[in-house]
Amino acid sequence: MDIATVLGVISAFGLVLVAIFMGGGLGLFINIPALMIVVGGTLGTTMINYPLKDMFGVLNVVKKALLTKNISTNELVKTFLVFAGKSRKEGILSLEGDIKEVSDEFLQKGVQLSIDGLEPQEISNLLETELDFIRTRHQLGAEIFTTMGTFAPALGMIGTLIGLVQMLQSMEDPSSIGPAMAVALLTTFYGSIMANIICMPIAGKLKTRSKEETLTKEMTIQGVISLSNGDNPRILEQKLHAFVPPNQRESS
Numbered sequence: 001m002d003i004a005t006v007l008g009v010i011s012a013f014g015l016v017l018v019a020i021f022m023g024g025g026l027g028l029f030i031n032i033p034a035l036m037i038v039v040g041g042t043l044g045t046t047m048i049n050y051p052l053k054d055m056f057g058v059l060n061v062v063k064k065a066l067l068t069k070n071i072s073t074n075e076l077v078k079t080f081l082v083f084a085g086k087s088r089k090e091g092i093l094s095l096e097g098d099i100k101e102v103s104d105e106f107l108q109k110g111v112q113l114s115i116d117g118l119e120p121q122e123i124s125n126l127l128e129t130e131l132d133f134i135r136t137r138h139q140l141g142a143e144i145f146t147t148m149g150t151f152a153p154a155l156g157m158i159g160t161l162i163g164l165v166q167m168l169q170s171m172e173d174p175s176s177i178g179p180a181m182a183v184a185l186l187t188t189f190y191g192s193i194m195a196n197i198i199c200m201p202i203a204g205k206l207k208t209r210s211k212e213e214t215l216t217k218e219m220t221i222q223g224v225i226s227l228s229n230g231d232n233p234r235i236l237e238q239k240l241h242a243f244v245p246p247n248q249r250e251s252s
Helices: 003-022 032-049 052-067 073-090 105-115 120-169 174-229 233-241
Strands: none
Touching (some): 032 120, 032 174, 052 174, 073 105, 073 174, 073 233, 105 120, 105 174, 174 233
């Protein structure tokens, strides 16, 4: 998990919890009926929107996006320069042992296709197809969390209306007004928390990580094609540096 995510979770949830404890304790903000309306209702309406397999599949996307660190662009450039230098001296087959130590499966697959002797255009088509499906999975994950972030406040408002109706129907019994009012207010609170501190930030993080991963995989495709063509390491480096902002480039 990157430092921005850690700091974000600590600051967002930490400050809210501190404010809650300063105002009287966490127990005041726990209400089971309100949680059932917001959390259960949001999950239910989202499942109406998407197949169940997509709902379960998005958990793996989120886990990978938030916990897996992508290879840096400069590290990728250095890896390809090593591969290109060795390939020009000893031939592309000499890389067979090196790719076993590569942790990036996409990079490993691309170089293996080159070793197997596929034409550069065929390699490009295969890797581009895989990249398209990766983009689709990430887009679906972000879309599901955006949908949940849209539904949560609406369910909170529905819970508020339920609480107000219960309160108005029992005005003659003062002891029942408090619990009904708690449901009315806490559902709105839960809906806002779920949307603005959980769902929408995760959707945004998924979009950001998707862009980062897409960039590194597009660089990988370009690097693999250059390896297949037997490009000079310096030419390969210039091709890969085209993907990196000038102030972030590291020349070897």
